[in-house]
Amino acid sequence: MVHQDGNHDTAHDGGDHMGHQGDPHTAHQGDPHTAHQGDPHTAHHGMSDDGDDMAGGGGMEMPAGLAMAERTEDRDGLKLDQLHLTLGPLLSEWPTGLVLRVAVQGDVIQQARAETVGGTGDGSFWDEPSERARRGEPVTGGEVARRTAGHRLDSLGRLLEVAGWPAAAGSARWLRDDLLGGLPAALAAPRLGRLVRHVGRSRVLSQMTAGLGQASDGDVRARYRRWLDDAVRAVASLNGPESPGVVRASFARPGMPPGAVLETIEQLVVGTELGVARLVVASIDPDLDDPRIAARHG
Amino acid sequence: MVEPAPWWAVLVVPAVLGAFATGAVLASRLLAARASGAPSRPRAVLGGMCDDVAGLLVSRRRTTLASDLVLWRLGVVGVPVAAILAVAVVPLGHWVVDDLRVGVVWFNAMEILTWAAVWAAGWGPNSAFSLVGGYRMVAQGLSYELPHMFALIGVATAAGSLQVGSIVAHQRHLWFVVWMPVGFAAFLLSVLGFSFIGPFDQPAGADLAGGVLVEVAGVDRLVLAVGRWLLLAAGAAMAVPLFLGGGLGPGLPAWAWSVLKTVGVLGALVATRHLVPTVRLERWAPLAWLVLLPLTIVQDLVAAVVVLLR
Amino acid sequence: MSIQGFLLLAAALFSVGLFGVLSQQSIVMLMMGLELMFNAVTVAAATFWRYLGPGSPSDQVVVVVAVVAMAVEMAVGFAVTTAIFRARDVDVVDAATDLKDEP
Amino acid sequence: MGTITFFVLAVAASALAVLVFVVDSMARATFCLLGSFLAAAGEVILLGLSYLGTVIVVMMVMEMVIMAVFMVMYMMNPAGLMPMSMVHNRRGSLAIAGAVFAGLAVGIVAIRWPTTPRRRPVPRATFELGKALMGPHMLTMVLLGVTLFSTMVVTVMLAVSHGRYDRLGDDLKGPDR
Numbered sequence: 067m068v069h070q071d072g073n074h075d076t077a078h079d080g081g082d083h084m085g086h087q088g089d090p091h092t093a094h095q096g097d098p099h100t101a102h103q104g105d106p107h108t109a110h111h112g113m114s115d116d117g118d119d120m121a122g123g124g125g126m127e128m129p130a131g132l133a134m135a136e137r138t139e140d141r142d143g144l145k146l147d148q149l150h151l152t153l154g155p156l157l158s159e160w161p162t163g164l165v166l167r168v169a170v171q172g173d174v175i176q177q178a179r180a181e182t183v184g185g186t187g188d189g190s191f192w193d194e195p196s197e198r199a200r201r202g203e204p205v206t207g208g209e210v211a212r213r214t215a216g217h218r219l220d221s222l223g224r225l226l227e228v229a230g231w232p233a234a235a236g237s238a239r240w241l242r243d244d245l246l247g248g249l250p251a252a253l254a255a256p257r258l259g260r261l262v263r264h265v266g267r268s269r270v271l272s273q274m275t276a277g278l279g280q281a282s283d284g285d286v287r288a289r290y291r292r293w294l295d296d297a298v299r300a301v302a303s304l305n306g307p308e309s310p311g312v313v314r315a316s317f318a319r320p321g322m323p324p325g326a327v328l329e330t331i332e333q334l335v336v337g338t339e340l341g342v343a344r345l346v347v348a349s350i351d352p353d354l355d356d357p358r359i360a361a362r363h364g
Numbered sequence: 365m366v367e368p369a370p371w372w373a374v375l376v377v378p379a380v381l382g383a384f385a386t387g388a389v390l391a392s393r394l395l396a397a398r399a400s401g402a403p404s405r406p407r408a409v410l411g412g413m414c415d416d417v418a419g420l421l422v423s424r425r426r427t428t429l430a431s432d433l434v435l436w437r438l439g440v441v442g443v444p445v446a447a448i449l450a451v452a453v454v455p456l457g458h459w460v461v462d463d464l465r466v467g468v469v470w471f472n473a474m475e476i477l478t479w480a481a482v483w484a485a486g487w488g489p490n491s492a493f494s495l496v497g498g499y500r501m502v503a504q505g506l507s508y509e510l511p512h513m514f515a516l517i518g519v520a521t522a523a524g525s526l527q528v529g530s531i532v533a534h535q536r537h538l539w540f541v542v543w544m545p546v547g548f549a550a551f552l553l554s555v556l557g558f559s560f561i562g563p564f565d566q567p568a569g570a571d572l573a574g575g576v577l578v579e580v581a582g583v584d585r586l587v588l589a590v591g592r593w594l595l596l597a598a599g600a601a602m603a604v605p606l607f608l609g610g611g612l613g614p615g616l617p618a619w620a621w622s623v624l625k626t627v628g629v630l631g632a633l634v635a636t637r638h639l640v641p642t643v644r645l646e647r648w649a650p651l652a653w654l655v656l657l658p659l660t661i662v663q664d665l666v667a668a669v670v671v672l673l674r
Numbered sequence: 675m676s677i678q679g680f681l682l683l684a685a686a687l688f689s690v691g692l693f694g695v696l697s698q699q700s701i702v703m704l705m706m707g708l709e710l711m712f713n714a715v716t717v718a719a720a721t722f723w724r725y726l727g728p729g730s731p732s733d734q735v736v737v738v739v740a741v742v743a744m745a746v747e748m749a750v751g752f753a754v755t756t757a758i759f760r761a762r763d764v765d766v767v768d769a770a771t772d773l774k775d776e777p
Numbered sequence: 778m779g780t781i782t783f784f785v786l787a788v789a790a791s792a793l794a795v796l797v798f799v800v801d802s803m804a805r806a807t808f809c810l811l812g813s814f815l816a817a818a819g820e821v822i823l824l825g826l827s828y829l830g831t832v833i834v835v836m837m838v839m840e841m842v843i844m845a846v847f848m849v850m851y852m853m854n855p856a857g858l859m860p861m862s863m864v865h866n867r868r869g870s871l872a873i874a875g876a877v878f879a880g881l882a883v884g885i886v887a888i889r890w891p892t893t894p895r896r897r898p899v900p901r902a903t904f905e906l907g908k909a910l911m912g913p914h915m916l917t918m919v920l921l922g923v924t925l926f927s928t929m930v931v932t933v934m935l936a937v938s939h940g941r942y943d944r945l946g947d948d949l950k951g952p953d954r
Contacts, residue, residue: 340571341644480808680820749928
């Protein structure tokens, strides 16, 4: 079974006493990056504070050959057990190919390291029409707008699912599929309007995302609201002949050094609860096919 | 007006509760299907549910390394058992399995059993996400429990009794929901809380890939998932005698009123699930303690004053 | 179902709890022993109410007091454990016998 | 029927109580204790105090779940399955506990208890309790209330590493959202 394999790696690795590497959906088998080869946690071993003779482990026999937990400082000054988890690369509603190795105490992330697995780095699906336009091929503005709207709805669907709103996420995805399938603007606009009203005016969603993941471009709430605006503008310019003003407003901006997005994620998730970290990652939604993001491989 | 049912009611109660729960699941799936453009004809929805149930029945259980199998199974089974035990005091029209003199406290005790059950279900598989889900249930319980208790205390104060039958009888002239709306709202929120459904589904949250549900597969998953919906149905059924006058109503027989009202409450709860995203505990707990709790206490004060003046 | 039966149960719970209190090193396990002893008091008080009470509800009040005492004991116990754990990084009673940190 | 229930619950309560100090796992120890409490609460209900019995169920489930959280937090192995012994003076404790039980048992058996249970309207038990707590035993109730309140304050003070206003910062405005 998948789990057993994962656990074997863990036991030898000495990093994880809980047995599980991240998520059950993670396929440990056949994925060289998931198995611990380079032991990314070596650094942590040095950090485990001595003076705790109880948790030191020594030569004690542990159940199922699991390693003893390490302990490190935490925000409450209790020096509780630390657990190493791997989020991704295949986790439901998780940016495909992103691997976040985290050390948690309870459900609070203390350290994080982002890596990528399997991203092609040769161009995002969502950028494809604008890339073609840049190369001088004939591309209508509507084509770019359609892809942009689809991208925003795609990201939105993932964020809403993580935020625990499957109904709204389903609506976003349905509209995304229809838009990419060529839904005329006259039909798309009212459906998008309903979605925007529903999601944009949700006070609970706004309360739950305000102040999370504060970065240069605002917090999680600011990001999803921008997605909504972008989608509305894109759908409005579906029939436009010119290339619309909407460009790909991914978190990765032109001019950002490679790997900056991953670094931002690492910084933002440290100190947050697991659920908050999921929301932050979903709100940044890195596309690992984008060469600007896939720069750093694990 | 509420009388103990014959012994075979013990067999009927789980079936009736299951029927309500099934209805709630179907309604929820119907809403989800309509929102996401999936086929939403009743037959398609029903078929989808049957497929899922059958799939769980034939799929294998999952084993994890160093799991605590005893507590895991106890926790999984504990959830539906608590739901069924809780409705033992809930009257359907005139019938009730046992109208205990301390029925309200009994319901409360069974509801709290879900804390232990869900925690154990999260603890058992020795998996991080599952464990975090279990802990979230405890945190959620600590947030909703006091408003829930004060809502119950308000009702018991107004009726001067902890017996559900007597509480119904006291609403002959006016339903409690009319002058205890805060208690009613707090009660409904806590129903969503203890069945960890809808806006309060953080213990089984999507951000944990399913939380306490992560590692349960096959029959276990079915039992746990069904348990949640049974709890939701039990909570909705209990709201009816507590706040909506139970089987009281003109024209129709008492049982029909009970069913109608329960369906109404259940429908409102299912709709809430679809209209509101998950409420995260770190933001909900302060609200529950600093706003909802004082409000329910004031509500109880109102109830006490009304009883004194009456 | 006799008074002796109930009281023997209470005595058994009390003794098991006492064993726990005397033998356990972990503060939390020690508290479990204490809780068992309180539980024995509860059972005994309920028994006296049923079989001996002169018609007054005083025995019931004893049960209420015991239950509250359990709650208080647990809350204080965990708070103390947390404080000791933070200050000394121990959760066993043997390590918390001295009153001040060793030099 | 009542006798059978009594015996089943009594055996369950005692056996689970013993198991608390036998099982290896923190989580299982806590749930054994919970089981013991539930069985004891069943006995209290059997004695006619249905309200207090049910309240014990409510209290104990909450307490034990919180206890499980703390156990897992402070005990050394979070998986909770590692066999280990954390006892001191096991033999002495066993002897003292055994002696106490023997003494109590002798007393219980030797004393001539009144043979017939007192006949009284049991349904009024809860009402009587409430009346007592709000009447003759008012002082007890007030003391309990004050105790609980001071417990809340004291335990929070003890357990929290920072002061009351640290959370909100020096200007008491709190972290801006």
